Amino acid sequence: MSNTVSGLSFIHICVFIFLRLYFANGDVSYTIAEEMKSGSVVGNIASDLGLGISTLSSRKARIDTDRDDKRYFDINLSNGDLIVTQRIDRESLCDKKSTCVLKEELILENPLEIQRISIQVQDINDNAPEFSEGLISFEIRESAIKGAKFLLSEARDADIGTNAVQRYIVQHNEHFTININTEVPGRKQGELVLVKELDREQQSEIKLVLTALDGGTPQRSGTAVIVVTVLDANDNTPVFSKPVYKASLPENSPADSIIVKVSATDADEGPNGEITYNFDHMSNNYVSLFSIDQKTGEIKVKGAIDHETDSSIELRIRAKDGPGLTSYCTVMIDIIDVNDNQPTISLKSLSNPISESAPPGTEVGIINVQDRDSEKNGKVHCSIQKNLPFKLVPSIKNYYSLVTTGGLDRELVSDYNITITAIDEGSPSLSSFKTIQLSVADINDNPPVFEEQSYSAYINENNKPGSTLCSVSAQDPDWRQNGTVIYSLLPAEVNSVPVSSYLSVNGDTGVIHAVRSFDYEQLQSFKVHVMARDNGSPPLSSNVTVSVFISDVNDNSPQILYPAPEGSSFMTELVPKAAHKGTLVSKVIAVDADSGQNAWLSYHIVKATDPGLFVIDVHSGEIRTQRDLLESDSMKQNLIVAVKDNGQPSLSATCSMYLLISDNLAEVPELKDISYDEKNSKLTSYLITALVSVSTFFLTFIIIILGLRFCRRRKPRLLFDGAVAIPGAYLPPNYADVDGTGTLRSAYNYDTYLTTGSRTSDFKFISSYNDNTLPADQTLKKSPSDFTDIVGGCDYSPEVGTFTK
C-alpha cells in the first residue's frame, strides 16, 4: 500500500509542476489526483501568489469555499502550503464529468483580498466495473440463427476515461462470443453474438461468466453471470414409437374395444410438444368403424367390423403437434374371422319333375354352397337326410350334384322333400337347411289290375235286355291318363255269335250289361274276356275272365212223353186180370226242359175211375195196383195223371191213362172207342218221321263222336237202356249243365224211368246233372279241346245222349 501511495505521490508531483506553470498567469490552478491522503501538499500557495509567509499569518489567510459541507483544503500558515484536509472522491464530486475542478478561495484580510484557486481533481482507477445485477438472464429461442446479437446490460464503472469499462470477456463457450458495440458514442456496450445454433433439446440453459474490464492500471474487472435460457422452437416433429403398429381384432368386437394404442413423442415442449392424433385420409368405409382418441392415441372400435368385408385394414395415423408439425404411422389391423356367417345353399338347377324311369345316378340338381367365413369357419359339409334314393356328390369347388341312387317309383313315392343340410366347421358351427321339393313324373309302367282274378255273374234267364250282370273294376296306380282305365270286351264268339251281341261293358264304369235276353235252355254259361286298358301311350292292358252263368227259371212245363198226349193215342195198357197187389201196370214218362227243382217232377193221380185201385209213385210215375183185382172191377179203367215240376210257381201237365183189365185184347170191343182219335194218326206219322230223323241224326252223331274220341277210348255212356226208343224230339233241347257251382244240383239227381207198357221193356233214361250234355250242333263244330276252354278247364268230357239197341 505504501508503494501505491508513493507512486501516486510521484505522479502528483509531476502534475503539480506542470499545472503550476499552466496557471501562473491567472487564478492559481492546481491539479491533484483524487483520493490523496489528508495532509498531502497540493502546492505552495504563498509562493505561487508571491506572498510572504509572515503575511499569511498577519493577514489571517484562510481557504474558503462556496460549499458549506466539506472543506477539502487548508493552508499551512507556517510554510504557505495548500494541503488536503480530507479525502477527495472525484466520482462523488463530479461523477462522469470528464473534468472535475474544485474552486477554492484564499481570503486575506487587511485588506480583504480574494484569490481564486482552481483545483482539478484527476481520476484514478479506484472503481471496478460493476454490473447492476449479478445475474443476467436471457431467453433465446433455439431457432435463433447464427450471428444473432443480444445486447448485454452495461457494466458500470464510476471511473472515467480509460478507467471506465473498456471491454468485456465472456467465458469460453461454443455458442456465444462477445462483441463491443460502439454504436452509441462514448459507450461501450457488450453484446452476445450467437456463433452456433442453440438446441434446447440438448441444453436448455447456458450459464456464462461475463467479465467487464476497465482500462485502468491496475486493471479492474467486474463479473456477472449470464444465464441463457434456450427457448423451445417447434423444431421437432412428433415421432411415433413404431412406424407400423400391428394389431389383430376379432370381427364383431363390441364398440369401444381398444384395438391398439399408438404413441408419438415430440421433443419439443409446451404446445410444440403437444400431440394430437388423427386418422389420415381415412376411407369412408372405415370412418364409421374406428375412432381414435386424439389425446391418448387409443384406437377403438366404433362400428361393426366384418372380416368378410375386409380381412385386414390399414389405417394411417397422423400425429400433429401444436404448431402443426406432423408425422405418420401405419396401423395394420388383422381382422380375425369369427364364425358369424351361416352357410348359404343355393339351388343352381333342378330337373323337376324327374321321370320315374330315371336310372340310378341321374343328376337331378346342382347345388352351390357358400360360407363367407374363412378357413375352418367357411368349410362346409353338405348332406341330405338318409333313407332317400338320392345322394349329394361333391363336384368342383362348392358345387354338389344331387343324383339318384336307386330307381324311383312314382306309385310308391311321388314327392320327395329333400332337405339339404350345410354345416361349417367353425366352433360353434353354423348350419342351414334347404328343402327341395322334387316330384316324380309318371311313366306308364303299371297295367290296370283287376280287383279279382276272375268274375262270375249270375243272371236268370228271360232277363230284360240291358239288365246289369255285374261290374268289373281294375285299378291302375299311374297318374292321370296313364292310370285311367277303359274297359272293353275282347272279341270272341259264343255259339258262333260275337260276344258283343250277348254283353256289353261300360267302358268307363266296367258295368256289364246283357244285350239280349238269355234262355237257359239254350245257353247255360259262357265266358267273356274283359280287357282293362289304360290311356297311356303306349297303353298297358290286362284282361279278366267273366263267367256268366244263366240261372234256370221255371219257364218250361213238364212234357209228358208217355202216354202220348190226350186224344192222340190209342195206347191202352193191358192189365192181367190176375194181377196182384203191387203189380206194375204202366208208367208215366215226363221230362222238363228246365233244370234242378224246376225239372224235378212229381206225379199225381188226379182222377181215377176207381180211385182205390191204382196208385202212382210220386217220383217215378210208376202206376201199380193197390190191391188184387176183382171180377167186379170195371174192365176199363181211366186215370188222369198230373205231372208237376218243383219250380216256383210250379208248372204242370196232365195226361190220361187208359187201362184195360183183360187177358186178351180181343175181349175189348170198344178199344177203338177208347183209344182212337182222329188226331192220333197224324201224331203217329209225326212221331215216325221224328223217330227216323232222330235215329239218323244219332247214328251220324255217334260215328263222328267215336271218330273224334278215338284216342280217348272212353266208353260212351249209355243213356238209354232198352229196346224202345224214346223219340228224340221230346228230349229237352239243351241239357247242358256246366259246373259244380250250383252245388245243390247234384243232390237232385234223379232218374227218369220210361216204361213202354210191358214189363220187359223197361229202359232207363239217365239224366245226370253232373254230366255235360251239350247241344249236338255245338259238339259238331267244336273240338274237344275247345270245349275244355269254354267250360273253363274242368275235366268234363262232352258226353252226349246215346242209345244202343
Ligand SMILES: *[C@@H]1O[C@H](CO)[C@@H](O)[C@H](O)[C@H]1NC(C)=O
Ligand atoms: C313336403 O313338404 C310339403 C310342404 O312343406 C308338405 O306339404 C308335403 O307333405 C311334404 N311331402 C313329403 C313327402 O313329406
Ligand SMILES: *[C@@H]1O[C@H](CO)[C@@H](O)[C@H](O)[C@H]1NC(C)=O
Ligand atoms: C304317362 O306316361 C308317359 C310315358 O309312359 C309319359 O310320357 C307321360 O308324361 C305320362 N303322363 C302323365 C300325365 O304323367
Ligand SMILES: *[C@@H]1O[C@H](CO)[C@@H](O)[C@H](O)[C@H]1NC(C)=O
Ligand atoms: C289276357 O291275359 C293273359 C294273361 O293275363 C294273356 O296271356 C293274354 O294274352 C291276354 N289276352 C289279350 C287278348 O290281351
